[in-house]
Every structure is written in C-alpha cells, then in structure tokens.
Amino acid sequence: MTKTRSEHDLLGDLEVPADAYWGVHTARAVANFPVTGTPIGRFPFLVRGLAAVKQAAALANRDLGLLDAARCDAITAACAEIRAGALHDQFVVDLIQGGAGTSTNMNANEVIANRALELLGHEKGDYARLHPNDHVNMSQSTNDVYPTAINAALTEAVDELEAAMAHLEAAFARKAAQFAAHLKVGRTQLQDAVPMTLGQEFGAFAVMLGEDRARLRESAALLLEVNLGATAIGTGLNAPAGYAARACAHLAELTGRPFVTAADLVEATQDPGAFVHVSGVLKRIAIKLSKTCNDLRLLSSGPRAGLGEISLPAVQAGSSIMPGKVNPVIPEMVTQVAYTVIADDLAVTLAAEAGQLQLNAFEPVIARALSQSFAHLTAACRLLADRCVDGIEAHPEIMAERVASSIGLATALNPLLGYRMATEIAQEALRTGRSVPDVALERGLLTPDEVRAALSPERLVVSGG
Template identity: 50%
Template sequence: MTDKQRVEFEHGPYRSEHDSIGERAVPRDVYYGVQSLRAVENFPITGLTMHREIINSIAEIKKASAITNYEIGLLDKKVADAIVRACEEIVEGKLHEEFIVDPIQGGAGTSLNMNANEVIANRAIELLGGEKGDYTLVNPNDHVNCGQSTNDVFPSAGKLAVLKLLVRAQIQLERLYTALLQKAEEFDDVIKMGRTQMQDAVPIRLGQEFRAYSEAIRRDIARFERAMDEMRCLNMGGTAIGTGLNADEQYLRRIVPNLSKVSGLRLVQAFNLIDATQNLDEFVAVSGAVKTCAVNLSKMSNDLRLMSSGPRCGFGEINLPPRQNGSSIMPGKVNPVIPEVVNQVAFNIMGNDLTITMAAEAGQLELNAFEPIIFWNLTHAVEFLTYAVSTLVDNCIQGITANRDRCREMVENSVGIITAICPHVGYEAAANVAKKAIQTGRSVRTITIEEGLLDEETLNKILDPYAMTEPGIPAKELLD
C-alpha cells in the first residue's frame, strides 16, 4: 500500500488489514476482518448466513477457551475478560450480523472460525478502549483462538448447536405423544374399518389407531435421547488432527468441563481425539434418528389425510380442524394443509439425510472437509421438524373429531367382517358369502342368514363390533 493510500484509509471509511494472502481494505466500522471478507468473495453459495445456534455455540466455545487460558496463565485477565464479554454479547443475540460467511464453504469451517475470531477480537478491542483492527491489543489468532484449531472448534460448535435443537425438538415430540394419547382415549369407543393395502380388512377402534401413532412417536423420543448423547462427545483440545499439538496439557483437561459450565449442557471429551476429529458417524446417526421420525410423521399425516378425505365422497371418518380456505375457485373447499406441510418437511429431511451420509463418507485421512454441508442440513432438518411437529399438535391433532356414525356404517356394510364369521362356517363358505356381497352390494349379514349358515342371534354375538377389535375368536363359546 502506498503512503497516499494509507492516508486515505486513515481518514476514510476503511481500515487496512492483512493476512498471509496480502493487504486489503475492510470497512472501518465492521467487526469482521480480512479473512471474513475473503471468504465472502470465495463462497457466494446460498446468500444466507450461518445458523444462529452455530454462531452462539462457537461464541460459547471461545468464551470457555478464554476462561481456560486465563486459568492456566496463557491470557492476562484484562484480555480474557474482554473476550468473555464479547462472547456473551454474541450469545445474547448481538453482533450476529457480523457473521457474514456463507454456511456452505470450503476449508472445513475455517472461514467461520476466523469470522468468529475477528468479530470477538474487534469487540474485545473496543471494550478495552482501542480501535477495531488494532490486533496488538487482542489478536484473533493468538488470543481468541489460543489452544484451538478450526478442526476441534467447528465440529464442537456443530454438535452443541444440534444438541440444543434436539432438546427443543424432543419437547415438541413429547407434546405430540401426549396429544395422540388423549385422542386414543377419546376415540376408544369409535369402531371403524381397518384396511390393508387400501382394501377393507377387519374392524379396528379409532383409538387403537391413534395409540399406535403414539407408540411410534414414543420410539422417536427414545431415539432422540440417544441422538443427544451422540452430540455430547467433543474433540475439543484435539486441535488440528486430534494429537493435541499446541494445546497446553492443562487446557486439554479443563476445556470441556469449562464449556459444560458455559453452555449449561452435559458434555464429555472424546476418549480418542484423533477418531473424534476424523470420523463424523455421530452426525449420520443423529440424522438417521431425525429421518426415522420424519418417516413416522409423514406416514401418520398420510393416514390423517385419507381418513379425513371427502367430506362426502371420501372416507370421511374423521374431521381435521379447518385452518384456511382450500381453493380460489371452489367455494367451501377446505384442504388438509397441516398434514400436507408435515409431509413436505419430511421429504426435505429425507433428502438432507442423504447429503449428510455422503458428506460424512467423503472425508479423507485425519479430517473431513465437508462438515459445513452436514451442519447446514442437520441443523435445519432438526429445526424444521420441530416447527412441523408444533403446528401438527396445535393446528391439527388437538382439534380432530370423529364421525362416529360414518365409521359404524362402513363397518356394518363392509365385507371385511366376514373374517369374524370364518371360524364358525369355514373358509370356503365365508369366501362365497364375501363374493356374493361384493357382486350384489348386499350385506354380509343378510346373505349369511339367507344361506342358512348362521341364525340372527348367533350372528349378532359373532359380529359384536367391540369384540372384533380385541384378540381371540368372537363368540368362541359357540364353537364348543
């Protein structure tokens, strides 16, 4: 830079910063620095910014590191306190706009790590009474990044972020589980027709269907518990490749306990830091749990759309709460919009899971460079699922009602009830009754009596609706 250019910078809206690539202008009032700007130029991918929980998590890591480095004598108190305060401001929601790097980036997260280092350093400099860019007071690398590498900071930030999001998701899943159980009890006396392969099968209680949904969600909650445990194990202290080079031994012992205190989360240090640095199977496992939950939610949503179809010309067994007009041309039409949005979220999560799987597999040797795309997809997968479950509970499940008469009518007119008659008359005779009922449109009950296979009193005992939804042979005593 020429002397003339330096004068212009000193009195203009820019400050001069340099890195190993060279020197360049940085807007004077911003908290990010030269390395953040280079990343913006290199990675114009999504036009979006990093997930807020990853930003908060990396700030918590920097805070815990500053506390640890002060405890072991590697940072003086004034610098450490300024770094800690800058990190606290970020966690409070301030300075998020200064995190300008794209969430999908090359370099295994180095751009985000340096973006954080620069923002924290410049805010700390301000707190100490200096001017942004005066890295003699607080240096992004020597002070804020002391004892760290992108390769332990970035994956740990990803795990912290996902862990926090899983906690919120599980709260919503617990709400869904409770709502489904309540509907199971409410609908326990509603007899309807069960179906297999979209054909009439045997009767089932609507409450039994909702209890089955609740069991699937209960398993999802258990999977999320295991997923959270996967995210608690960090490679902090491993630095570049897990060997711990340039991390003081005291720092290595103290950083994770300090991070647990700072974050309020129960965290542990990986037993093998090399393994924890190069292998990302935990994220694949977590994504698998989220995908499995999405599959269950989508299947349930499919069922709700089918059972509520109509209202006159479909199944019409249940009513979903009307949430909005369903058509700009068909007056009165109301669509199952909540199950539909859950389906779409599920499709997105399934696609994210494939991306996460491929990215985790694609790492080489001591590091996986593709963590950015994993964190982008996984954080949004968990967050979208949380929002989807929330609206499913509030705007759909809690307001579902049953069309009891419609359900009972379809059971009585169904050919499927012939299954209960079969043990009493034999398979072939029952099959002939079913065939005639289908061909003529007449009821199984009527044809069975006309054929002289059973009298009406016996048939009433066999075709007791509730008995047909429980284990055993209806009216078995008549066979003795």
C-alpha cells in the same frame, strides 16, 4: 461514504466497515461464498455453540497461565453476550463454504475479539492488544472448534425438536381419547380389513412419535463426545498438556451438558459418524411423520367422493378456481418438510463418505443439512399439532355405516365357522350387496345371539396381549 478500517491478512490489506465486528478473514469469505444467502447467524444454535467453545477455551487457557485475566475476562464476557443472543447479525459467512469451516471459525474469532476490545476500552481492529488468532483462537484449530461447536449446537436442537414432538404426540393422544368409541373399518393395502376404533388409529400416531423421541434422545448421547483439544489433526499440537480436559470441563459447565473428550482425538477429528447417526434418526422421524400425514389426507379425503371419516380444520381457501374447496395444506407442508430432511440426510451421507485422511473437509454442508433438518422438523411438528390435529373432527356415522356393510366382518366368524365357510359368506355378501351378518343368519349357520357376540364392538377391537 461508509467509514472503514484497514485490516491485513496473508493476501494483503483490505478495507472493512469500521462498525463491523467481523474483519478481513470474514470479508474474504463473504466474497468467496455467496452461495445460499443464508448466513451462519441465522442458525442461533450454531452461533451459541461457537461462543460456548471459545469461552471454554479462554477459561482453559487462563487456568494454564497462557491467557492473562484481563483478556480472558473480556473474551468470556463477549462470548456470554453472544450466547445470550447479541451480535448474531455479525456472523455473516454462508454456511456452505470451502475450508472445512475455517471461515466460520474466523468469523467467530473476529467478532469475539472486536467485542472484547470494546469491553477493554479499545477500538475495533486494534489487534495488537487482543488478537483473533493469538488470543481468541489460542490452543485451538478450526478442526477441533468447528465440529465441537456443531455438537454443542445439535444438543440444543435435539431439545427443541424433542419438545415439539412431545407437543404433537400429546395432540394425537388427546384425539385418541376423544375418538375412543368411534368404530370404523381398518384398512390394509388400501383394502377393507377388520374393524378398529378411530381412537386406536390416532393412538398409533402418538405411539410412533413417542418411539421416535426415544430414538432421538439416544442419538443425542453420541454428540457429547467431542474432539476439543485435538487442534489440527488430533495430535494436539500447540495445545498445552491438560488443555483438552480443562476445555471440555469448562464446556460442560457452561452448557450444562456432560461433554467428554474423545478417547482417540485423531479418530474423532476425522470421523463424522455421530452426525450420520443423528441424521439417520431425523430421516426416520421425517418418514414416519410423512406417513402419518398421508394417512390424515386419506382419512379426510372428500368431502363427498373420498373416505371422509374425519375433517381437518380449514385454514385457508383451497383453490383459485373451485369455489368452496379446502385442501389439507398442513399435512402437505409436513410431507414436503420430510422430503427436504430425506434430501439433507443424503447430503450428510455423501459428505461423511467424502472425508479424506485426517479431516473431513465437508462438515459445513453437514452442519447446514442438520441445522436445516432440525429447524424444519421442529416447526412442522408444532404447526401440525396446533393448526391441524387439535381441530380434527370425526364423522362416526360414516364410519359406523361402513362397518355394518364391511366384508371384513367375516374374519370374526372364522373361529365359529372356519375359514372356508367364512370366505363363502364374504363372497356372497359382496356379490349380493347384503351384510355378512344377514348372510350368516339366512344360511342358518349361527343364531342371532352368536352373531351379536361374534361381532360385538368389544370383541372386534380388542387389542392383543
């Protein structure tokens, strides 16, 4: 039989596995919230954020003479181990939970306390010597620890996503340079428009990513304001004078990020506005990534009956019944990621709106939605770059043929012939199947040199400025 130890809470005694670093509060949460099957330990950023907050709190309590050096050293050593990747498997409660994150906070308190006890030479569960609440949670409440930990976690997640987006942006930029000379027909509303280059098309994909990276970095600045020291509702009850400033300073030093204490802790404790803003930026990124992937699927459609202007790399067989079929599975995956991010943004929106009075009880689902969105987008960007964009090939002969027969060339004759005459040429070319240059020459409206000059690639694809 598995060895156990007995722990006690306000509901009574409960046996927990003797080798577990978590305790009674975590055990009850595991029983109460078997919802998604995804424990908080699966989100390393969040676990590291919790450990950083607990470490900062212990140092602040030591500075103020509330926590003796031995216990502080043990707690901070345990937190440092967790931040380095240890014991994440002991963070076992589901991210979706009642209690506004209390189960997550207590899971962290118990794991840190029991590891600290080991470092002091004591048995797990010997809380008379070092207690999860009295020592690890000293001067704190779930209501300031949990949101601050989310903020710390998301600042890390921003770095990872931004790096992945930069990786994808660079892939598109390389293709833009590679395809710079390939003239093609642009399209508006899925109809033929004026010419452009394939390089310009791929360059736009890169620029969109660069713009969204800038918006992501701007949104991250909002996460640097924290309510650590607010305790239960923002009044700072049970936190001594000077604690908030010291804890925040230690958190900044530990993480290397310029965290600041919110000007009004009552407001900050109930306001998840920064999460809403960040979620909105993630939705923006997702929508534009999906639009880009829709374009890649259109441009590569075929191979015989579609646009067929580019080929995406074949990464797997596409059909269980149609031999030789290859599907655009990587762009399809990214678009589905976008759908989940959009859904997660709605969850954040509803959870933020549902907060009541001095606390938002629904921050656990906000944490899950944002953690999931960051993780999925980060993976999607890297996969799109490495397994799709890098291997894209162009078909310049198909694009050149379509440019030569494009009715959109008539637009370039507007300055020479006027809109009405150019329209007549376009209509005749469409009706007869001849090219726009041929119709213009046959009508004697322009000389061959004038036609060549008007329809030269340099003039057709010049960027406005």
